[in-house]
Amino acid sequence: MRIRVEHEPLAQSIAALADSARCIRALLDDLDAEIAGLDGLWAGRAREAYERAQRKWTACAAAMQSALTDAAIAAARAQARTREAEARVATLWR
Numbered sequence: 474m475r476i477r478v479e480h481e482p483l484a485q486s487i488a489a490l491a492d493s494a495r496c497i498r499a500l501l502d503d504l505d506a507e508i509a510g511l512d513g514l515w516a517g518r519a520r521e522a523y524e525r526a527q528r529k530w531t532a533c534a535a536a537m538q539s540a541l542t543d544a545a546i547a548a549a550r551a552q553a554r555t556r557e558a559e560a561r562v563a564t565l566w567r
Contacts, residue, residue, distance in 0.1 A: 478555045483548065490545035497538040501531065 508527065515523055 478552070480552060480556070483552050487545050487548045487552065490541050490548065494538050494541035494545060497534060497541065501534055501538065505531075
């Protein structure tokens, strides 16, 4: 059995995951800032419906951002462990 890890493409994937997570966080922050300015435009049931929808949207987007962050962290840890294992194996052959 042979296991091969291409570190450069893996590093690029890790960076893309982290960048995506940061982008989503920035978009959520921008959206929250814009929404704050609309706070007084609705009243009654329309406001309640909007607030429910906005909470749901925010929760879903935050979960996606968190999942991307977690994936980037897990991939980075896996890459570090793989490099450590490769270094240990290399010392066996010296």
